[in-house]
Amino acid sequence: MSGPSTYNPKSGIERWLDQRLPLPRLMHDTISTFPTPRNLNIWYTFGGILTFCLGVQIVTGVVLAMHYVANANLAFDSVEAIMRDVNYGWLIRYMHAAALGPDVLLGRHGHHQPLQRHPGDRQPHRHLAVGRLRGG
Numbered sequence: 001m002s003g004p005s006t007y008n009p010k011s012g013i014e015r016w017l018d019q020r021l022p023l024p025r026l027m028h029d030t031i032s033t034f035p036t037p038r039n040l041n042i043w044y045t046f047g048g049i050l051t052f053c054l055g056v057q058i059v060t061g062v063v064l065a066m067h068y069v070a071n072a073n074l075a076f077d078s079v080e081a082i083m084r085d086v087n088y089g090w091l092i093r094y095m096h097a098a099a100l101g102p103d104v105l106l107g108r109h110g111h112h113q114p115l116q117r118h119p120g121d122r123q124p125h126r127h128l129a130v131g132r133l134r135g136g
């Protein structure tokens with residue numbers, strides 16, 4: 001929030017809630033009236049989504065690594081054990097496999113492309129990896 005809140009509860013219920021659990025005020029101050037740069041658009045959420053996916057990969061990956069056996073003769077059985085015996089192992093493995101989707105679809109260079117195309121950005125969005133990929 002920037003400056004004092006401008007939320008103005010209208011009904012009695014809203015005033016009652018505002019004194020006890022001011023969630024509508026929080027929504028109003030952070031979503032409706034929080035000042036943001038004009039060129040921010042929906043595409044900018046993908047950076048946060050990717051960061052979240054990377055966090056999921058790392059957390060689930062570390063748990064998988066606790067149970068995985070990196071040996072050609074034992075790896076298959078260890079993954080089988082993750083799926084059958086480890087508590088919620090199936091969930092952890094499927095989360096690890098699924099969080100890769102957005103990572104690949106939007107990841108690394110991909111999520112910067114719309115930023116370059118958006119007319120609000122007068123200068124092409126320069127990013128080390130993007131520059132390299134475009135030969136710049």
Ligand code: HEM
Pocket residue numbers: 054057058059060061062063064065066068079093096097100103
């Ligand atoms: C950008 C980060 C990561 C990506 C994109 C990624 C991707 C993947 C993919 C695609 C698989 C195969 C999943 C399957 O079909 O079962 C896999 C398996 C695995 N990953 Fe990762 N991973 C990441 C990070 C990590 C980290 C940080 C660790 C551990 C420190 C880890 C540990 C493992 C292990 C042990 C397996 C084998 C078990 C299995 O197949 O379910 N990963 N990873």
